[in-house]
Amino acid sequence: MAKKSIEARQRKREALVAKHAEKRAALKAAGDYSALDLLPKNASPVRLRNRCQLTGRPRGYMRHFGISRNQFRDMALQGKIPGVTKASW
Numbered sequence: 481m482a483k484k485s486i487e488a489r490q491r492k493r494e495a496l497v498a499k500h501a502e503k504r505a506a507l508k509a510a511g512d513y514s515a516l517d518l519l520p521k522n523a524s525p526v527r528l529r530n531r532c533q534l535t536g537r538p539r540g541y542m543r544h545f546g547i548s549r550n551q552f553r554d555m556a557l558q559g560k561i562p563g564v565t566k567a568s569w
Contacts, residue, residue, distance in 0.1 A: 482536030490531060493522045501525075 500523035507516045521527065530541040532548035540549035545561070556564045 482531065482538070487531070487536045490529060490536075493528055496520055496523045497525050497528060499523070 500519055504516065504519065504523065507513075507519075529538050530543065531538050532541060532551055533546045534551050535548060537548040537550070541547075542549060542552055545552055547555070552561070555561050557566065
């Protein structure tokens with residue numbers, strides 16, 4: 481599990497990105513890059529990191545499910561993910 485401070489920082493970044501999304505889009509469309517520089521660094525969506533919703537793990541993230549590969553495997557074996565079965569041939 482990720483440290484709580486790392487998860488809190490990520491949530492703070494997500495809030496800033498959502499708050500400044502419209503303003504960033506308008507400034508980019510207008511080509512006003514000097515005004516874009518005045519926005520907070522963490523307001524840029526590039527600074528977000530995909531993390532597992534359950535554990536906060538940043539690596540092995542499966543975008544379709546929103547969880548890490550480890551959690552995906554555990555949940556799939558327990559039958560908690562509809563339509564996912566263990567392959568056997």
